[in-house]
Amino acid sequence: MSCRVGMVSLGCAKNLVDTELMLGQLDAAGFIITPRPEEADVLIVNTCGFITPAKEESIDQILDLAQYKKSGRCRVLLVTGCLAQRYPRELLDEMPEIDGVLGAGMVNRVVDVVRRALAGERVLAVGEPGFDYDAGLPRIRTTGEHTAYVKIAEGCSNCCTYCAIPSIRGPYRSRTLESIRQEVEALAAGGVKEVILVAQDTTRYGLDLYGERKLAPLLRSLNGISGIRWIRVLYGHPDGITDELIDVFSSCDKICRYIDLPLQHASPAVLARMGRGGSASRLRELVHKLRRAIPGLTLRTTFMVGFPGEKEEDFQQLLDFMREMRFERAGVFKFCAEEGTPAAVMTGQVPEEVKEERYHRAMALQQQISLEHNRSMVGSLVSVLVEGKKGSHYFGRTEADAPEIDGRVYFTAGRVTPSPGDFVLVKITLAREYDLMGELA
Known part of the structure; x- marks a missing residue:
């Protein structure tokens, strides 16, 4: 039976890139990537350890996923990322739910660590934060095709x-x-x-x-x-x-x-x-x-x-x-x-x-x-990168909006059916604190 791996990525976009690189390597090694934690044999949390609230969120996520050892099919729970790099021994000593810790400098070792953990070893793989990726590593992007x-x-x-x-x-x-x-x-x-x-x-x-x-x-x-x-x-x-x-x-x-x-x-x-x-x-x-x-x-x-x-x-x-x-x-x-x-x-x-x-x-x-x-944007025409649809409105971003951190433009499109990745012109008709509303021009 093929081994399924699920992964949760916390923190910044830089951490997300590391997550995508680890997913790519696991996929290339023959593991099946699943978005459903209850189906995963291996669960990995790529943590953030930048500030206290982020550390607390990481700990909460680890504990949440640990429940799948009881209610799901999870056999191995691994922790990687900044929190793992910063507190590797403390995580292993204080959280028996964890089966291995992978430092931020060991992104290219994820396949080896997963295999060792599946074989029963409680892995501590943390060294200097020296991992630097190049264009040759496999990667599974989680941000859509566009x-x-x-x-x-x-x-x-x-x-x-x-x-x-x-x-x-x-x-x-x-x-x-x-x-x-x-x-x-x-x-x-x-x-x-x-x-x-x-x-x-x-x-x-x-x-x-x-x-x-x-x-x-x-x-x-x-x-x-x-x-x-x-x-x-x-x-x-x-x-x-x-x-x-x-x-x-x-x-x-x-x-x-x-x-x-x-x-x-x-x-x-x-x-x-x-x-x-x-x-x-x-x-x-x-x-x-x-x-x-x-x-x-x-x-x-x-x-x-x-x-x-x-x-x-x-x-x-x-x-x-x-x-x-x-x-x-x-x-x-x-x-x-x-x-x-x-x-x-x-x-x-x-x-x-x-x-x-x-x-x-x-x-x-x-x-x-x-x-x-x-x-001040009401009445203007803006170019929008379409990302999806919610109810009767499509939504996307302008060049003034970075994903996740800025607002969105929600718009109606009449009989037209835009697809994610399309660029469309939208006339802005209504403003909120962070989001804009409009209609396809």
Whole structure:
């Protein structure tokens, strides 16, 4: 009887790429991939260990899947990803439900680990986080036929004081330009129309490998690949926005006019304690420069509230900055004291109730900004990548919307029947805080 494997992927898009690579290797080795956990002989959780809520979600998911050892056919439960890399021995010692732990640097060892676990071994396969994939590894994509994530680098060397990623994933390591282009060409040949480039900091791409930032040349190269319609870039850093990169965003027709630029704060004192540097005035100049150079640009950012030492006046600086800059997309997060990071032991830790109150104030402001921006879209025509249908409405995304994190466009199509992967023109008729409504033009 063939062995069935089910997998749950948690956390960011970078983790999802690792999940897809593991699924591809298992499939190539003859395992049957199933989306139904009750049918799986082997269940794997690819965990996130970035912040406390993500760690808690990972533990809950492990315990949930462990129930299939009683109610399903599961014989082996494996844990991989960031949590496994960070706490391998603790997971095995404290959770008898787990049959093996596979570190984030061992993605290409998944077949061997599964076989060892099925043979009765309780596996601990965690080493240095040094796995770097190339275009030759098999992969099963989970994002549909028309969209694919491409990881252009692994690890991080920025060392922000609140972040554990460098200790989990290791220093920044870029893939070669040739490897990335080869992968995107293969994706295009397979029908992919939207490629989403991801890394812990995409704007740092190439610095370690070539001695200079190479995101701009990479984007110019990918822009020439036939079949690709959109190239989206996530997770940048303000220090990496060069004039050359701005020119690429403004001149290359396939590069989405969408920049994901986590700024984290606007108070110089807080930014300095975060290890980010800069000031509101410098960030303000950068935002104005981007908007002048790239017509129709959508800016996404994230802010953190409740960082150690954040005073009410620091928080007010952040709110004032948000009101002035009016980011089309923004997420707000509460600081979590992560074990092993400098910020976890800083003086001036902010009480949880203050973090919560600041979070809600910032989110309420951003919701109003988002609603007003969306209302300005009413009456306009937008190009939408169709993703599916819900009830009587089709839905999809514009180039201003990244999957999972941004809103959608819901639209009626009359007698026309769009298919997932189609690009259609939609006239916007109604705006909500995050989503748009419309009709096929």
